[in-house]
Amino acid sequence: MQDQFNFDHPPFNTLSPEQRQDVLDQTDIAYFRRGETILRPGQLVDALYIILKGVVEERHAERNEIYAQYTTDDLFDIRGQFDGECRHGYVALEETLCFVLPTQAFLTLMTDNPDFAAWFQQDLQGRQQVAGPQKNLSEFILTRIDNGNIQPAMVIDGQTSLYQATLLLKSHHLESLIVTHDGSFGMLTGTDLLYGAVLEERPGTEPVHRLASFNLISVQKGDFLFNALMLMIRHRIERVAVKEQEQLVGILEMTQLLSQFSTHSHVLGLRILRAETIDELAEAAATLTMLVENLHNNGVRLPFIMKLLASLNEQLMRKAFEFAFPARYHQRLALMVLGSEGRGEQILKTDQDNALVLEEGLTETEIRPYAAQFSRHLERLGYPPCPGKVMVNNPEWARDIGAWQRQIEQWVHQNSPHSHMQLAILSEPHFIAGRESLVRQLQRQLLEAVQGRELLLSEFAAQALRFHTPLTFFGDIKHSEQGLDIKRGGIFPIVQGVRALALEQGLTDTGTLERVRLLTERHIFEPDFADNLSAALILFWQLRLERQLARGGDGLNQRIDPAALPRHHRDLLRHALHVVKKFKQRLEIHFQIRIL
Structure with a gap:
């Protein structure tokens, strides 16, 4: 029966062929039997059970408290391997077969x-890393700027x-030059020279500092x-420009950078930048889901994907804003996004969550036609209207x-559930x-x-306890037909x-x-x-994204089927839900929340 030992399940999938054979030997x-006690509290532990x-159920004998249930491919008692004795009792709830590996x-x-x-x-964060090693594209994400790429x-x-x-650009096959003038550094590109010579008809003898841009954007080497x-x-x-401390050491070109980056996200960024109509912008926006899927399939970690998508969504919305609002209003109001977009945590498009802040003297009536146009533009870009009407056209x-x-x-x-929700929405603005x-x-x-409003903050925090953590009485994941x-x-x-x-x-x-972190x-x-x-939250995002991509990029789908997950993913999910449960308990104590 040893041939049924599952070496595909973490952590046994890390073993070498020789180590796997030793385990079998x-x-x-x-x-x-059903109801039989496998381990008792205080019993010396001499084996790990798989x-x-x-x-198998883990119990506290004196308090009759149930800690967890274990089933196929689960391990127990791990703590006992290090402590030498068992703290809790383990009882078979049905006929059970276990592999017994000597301690x-x-x-x-x-x-x-x-x-x-x-x-x-390691804890949950470490287990995610063991369970899900990153692949080739993450090497780009973690590559640093050095002499090899500048x-x-x-x-x-x-x-x-x-x-x-x-002549210098041509003879040295360069795209740009660094210009020094009055103690400052600037950049001069081939495009600057072309526009200066052809469009502005500047003479060839004119000094370059008049065309160079001295608002130089730089990064640090490393x-x-x-x-x-x-x-x-x-x-x-x-x-x-690339600097080492304050010294200029080189230039990093988009084309060089992206020769190492296979997802072509730069193409999308440039298409957004160069779009001249809402239709062109919509064509660029339509490729976002494909970009997310490409990054995800290449093993890029979600925080990096979210950071990239937040930047691209920001560019899309800024361009739509420029199309909708006349330039005379641009310094008289501010567009902000809220909710998951405001937190930079939206991956696939959901609904619109945005608002406007106007300067004193500017009325909503005056800008209403442009706000309505902006909302229509976003809908054209794939952002459906917000069911709660949290939009600039409201x-x-x-x-x-x-x-x-x-x-x-x-x-x-007011300090009411409605006002709590409104404050929550407004508390995460992103310009x-x-x-x-x-x-x-x-x-x-x-x-x-x-x-200083302790009661308000306490009732605000209580909203985090509104939904039950989907764990059974026995500490396992709760299942439902809806997922x-x-x-x-x-x-x-x-x-x-x-x-x-x-x-x-x-x-x-x-x-x-x-x-x-803060x-x-x-x-x-x-x-x-x-x-x-943090690891639990990233895992939830990850599982949701995989479900959404499997449903064709449906950003509104929030349900997953735990039974359809690989065994080690179910283990991680169960662990993550226990982290949520502990976090809720901490909130109750910190904010002195009374649960009726």
Whole structure:
């Protein structure tokens, strides 16, 4: 029966052929009748049990408390392998067959195989890394800027003529030059020379400093290539200067960078930048799901995917804003996105969540036609209308800064489920276009309005407990015909709970993972718990994304079928849901929430 040992299941999939044979040679089979006690509290542990068939329950004998249930491919008692004795009781709930691996053989594997040991010694975050090794594209994500991927910068004096600069570009096969003038560095591209010579009819003897751009965007040598790509997309440029401390050492070109990047996301960024009509913009937006699928299939981690998608969505919306609103309004109002888009956590398009902040004196009536046009543009780009009408074409979400302040104060004093929801929506603004200072002012007003309001924050945090964690009484994943709602059961409790803690602490960062990091720095979370909480959230995102991609990119689908998951993914999901359960308990204590 040893040939039925599952070496595809972590952590046994990390074993070498020789180690697998040793396991088979040293493993016995044990049979337990229904109701039979396998291990008792205080009993010396001399073996690790791996279930071949059946169900085993872990219990606390004195308190009659049930900790968990184990079934096919599950392991117990892992803690006993290190402690030497069993803390809880283990009882077979039905006829059960187990592989029995002697503790000494188990400890030998721990010593000889670091990957095998990591599975037991690390927590949820570590187990995800063992269960899901990253593939080729992640090598790009983690590649740093060095001499191998930058080109030396050719530096010329600002008094060099346009004619001489053109000869240098041609003879050295360059796309750009660095120009020095009055102690500053600037960049001159072949396109600058072309426009200057042809469109502006500048003479060849004119000095190059008059054409160079001295608002130089730079990155540090040693930074990640991925961050350079984000910088280029955000600033709509195709090259950046590379510095080592303050010294200029080279140039990183978009074409060079992307020779190592196989997903062609740069093409999408450039198409967005160069779109001249809403139809052209829509054609670019239609490829976003394909980009996500490509990145995901190549093993890129979700935080990187989300960062890239947030930048591209921002570019799409900024371009749509420019199409919809006349230039005369661009510095008189600010467009912001809210919800998951505001947190930078939306991967596939869901519904619109956006709002406008107007300067004093500018009325919603005046900009209403343009706001309506913007909402239509977003719908054309694949963002369906928000069912709750949190959109700029709704006067409730397009106010001047004074009206916003009065509305915030009203919501704070109402202290109702509706006002909590509105404050939650508004608490995560991300500036897209217009005058950024208006969004920053609004955010400060909200944070000041909730500071010190313990009852409000307590009831706000209680929303994280609104949905039951989908675990059975026995600690296993709860199943239903409709599937597990991963948003209600896992994502929302973490996002809402962390949001409440962030508001309490006055944090301006809106991303949940960044908030967890900052809360850890403030000693609200212990580092290990913070790592587990972040890893659980990433796992929920991952499972939801895989489900959505399997359904053709349906960004609104939040349900998964745990039974359809590979065994080790179910283990991770169960562990992650227990992390959520512990987090809720911490929220109850921290905010003194009374559950009736």
